[in-house]
Amino acid sequence: MKVKYNLIKEEKNTKARLGTIETNYGTYDTPMFMPVGTQATVKTLSPEEVKACNPGIILANTYHLWLRPGEDVVDHAGGLHKFMNWDGPILTDSGGFQVFSLAKPKDITEEGVHFKSIYNGDELLLTPEKSIEIQNKLDSDIAMSFDECVGFPHTREYVEESVERTLRWAERGKKVFNNERQSLFGIVQGAEYEDLRKHCVEELVKMGFDGYSIGGTAVGEPKDVQYKQVEYSCKYLPKDKVRYLMGVGDPIDIIENVIRGVDIFDCVGPTRLARHGHFYTMHGKGNIKNAKYKEDFTPLEDECDCYACKNYTKAYIRHLIRAEETFGQRLLSIHNIRFLIRLTEELREAIKEDQILEYRENFIKNYYEEESK
RNA sequence: GCGCCGUUGGUGAAGUGGUUAACACGCUAGUUUGUGGCACUAGUAUGCGUGAGUUCGAUUCUCACACGACGCC
Numbered sequence A: 001m002k003v004k005y006n007l008i009k010e011e012k013n014t015k016a017r018l019g020t021i022e023t024n025y026g027t028y029d030t031p032m033f034m035p036v037g038t039q040a041t042v043k044t045l046s047p048e049e050v051k052a053c054n055p056g057i058i059l060a061n062t063y064h065l066w067l068r069p070g071e072d073v074v075d076h077a078g079g080l081h082k083f084m085n086w087d088g089p090i091l092t093d094s095g096g097f098q099v100f101s102l103a104k105p106k107d108i109t110e111e112g113v114h115f116k117s118i119y120n121g122d123e124l125l126l127t128p129e130k131s132i133e134i135q136n137k138l139d140s141d142i143a144m145s146f147d148e149c150v151g152f153p154h155t156r157e158y159v160e161e162s163v164e165r166t167l168r169w170a171e172r173g174k175k176v177f178n179n180e181r182q183s184l185f186g187i188v189q190g191a192e193y194e195d196l197r198k199h200c201v202e203e204l205v206k207m208g209f210d211g212y213s214i215g216g217t218a219v220g221e222p223k224d225v226q227y228k229q230v231e232y233s234c235k236y237l238p239k240d241k242v243r244y245l246m247g248v249g250d251p252i253d254i255i256e257n258v259i260r261g262v263d264i265f266d267c268v269g270p271t272r273l274a275r276h277g278h279f280y281t282m283h284g285k286g287n288i289k290n291a292k293y294k295e296d297f298t299p300l301e302d303e304c305d306c307y308a309c310k311n312y313t314k315a316y317i318r319h320l321i322r323a324e325e326t327f328g329q330r331l332l333s334i335h336n337i338r339f340l341i342r343l344t345e346e347l348r349e350a351i352k353e354d355q356i357l358e359y360r361e362n363f364i365k366n367y368y369e370e371e372s373k
Numbered sequence B: 001g002c003g004c005c006g007u008u009g010g011u012g013a014a015g016u017g018g019u020u021a022a023c024a025c026g027c028u029a030g031u032u033u034g035u036g037g038c039a040c041u042a043g044u045a046u047g048c049g050u051g052a053g054u055u056c057g058a059u060u061c062u063c064a065c066a067c068g069a070c071g072c073c
Helices: A047-051 A062-067 A071-076 A080-084 A096-101 A128-138 A156-176 A194-207 A223-234 A251-259 A269-275 A307-311 A314-322 A326-352 A356-369
Strands: A004-010 A017-023 A026-030 A032-034 A058-061 A090-093 A113-116 A123-126 A142-144 A183-188 A211-214 A242-245 A264-266 A278-281 A284-287
Touching: A017 A242, A017 A326, A026 A032, A032 A326, A047 A326, A058 A062, A062 A071, A062 A090, A062 A123, A062 A128, A071 A080, A071 A128, A080 A090, A123 A128, A128 A142, A128 A156, A156 A183, A156 A194, A183 A194, A194 A211, A194 A223, A211 A223, A223 A242, A223 A251, A251 A326, A251 A356, A269 A278, A269 A326, A278 A326, A284 A356, A307 A326, A314 A326, A326 A356
Parallel strands: A032 A264, A058 A090, A090 A142, A142 A183, A183 A211, A211 A242, A242 A264
Antiparallel strands: A004 A017, A017 A026, A113 A123, A278 A284
């Protein structure tokens, strides 16, 4: 089935939306945070551990699974869900972000993007058609259009060209798309230019997608630029389709962009930070390696209900991280993912109560003004 | 007891008669946004075993002592 977005209510004072998204694997509430599992695994965690964090959709990556193990292996395994033993919804990114992170400007052509394999140096060409074919085979629940994720800074001229190319790529991908069970999302580009964002949205909507993403964010732009990009996109996006802001973000960004009308987020932050010893709390971000935690026998966060907080102390997790034990990375990953999901749960409550501005004010006050214990 | 070698930060160590004593690890902080996972950035010896001498100047040369390794009786 195609995903279906149901708008339950818009918050009284802002653009924040409360809704649900119906998928092949159940209906989930939005705003939602998606844990990232690039290589068909949320790094360091088992599916059971991810599940315990109460996520909706999780994310995997077309580019990486294309290179290894190859989409045919996943196909022969019976699809991504069976392959990775995940019985919840999965969204696959198209490889568009790797255009930003791995390719050089000269590698981008009208046909597609030339990559050098990070594993063996092979010359590779990823095209919009190829990206969709791979995703059809991976059999994720949501496929993304292959886009060009433009970095920051950039020139308006370049963004103009790039948006047109991304639109042509979206059309080409849609044409070859062929998987009844799967949905296809279009990606809005246009950087911080309102007219380009508007134009991009209008053209994508003409083509008709099952949901829309806001791209070109989380690439090093200042916060105010990011928020503008989101405003300029949401302003023109249809209300009856889900909105996914790609690559964002940290707790504050999630709150700010929910207020601007975003329904779905994803970010490598919680898992990457965890592997380097950092953890989120309602009182700010902490670094478990700090000497002050040496004999701190309290949980990462008293009010947290995650497995790590219910069973382990900061002193123990600090020991594990310093000893480079993977169990430490696992515990912090569980906590950080659960933290962001808990944040979205609270945001949904705040929208219900029309209290989201108060929630933001209170959150920022706690996050920045109080020291992490 | 004699001979010989050595003694540099928390650790392993490099090095020089003269401005800020290399490097690595550790330690202390920081960074990380559609993931090229365990990376990167910064800080970290007011001192080169102790004492005396030579010298304008010694961690670097000389002597004594202490400590340690090895060899011999």
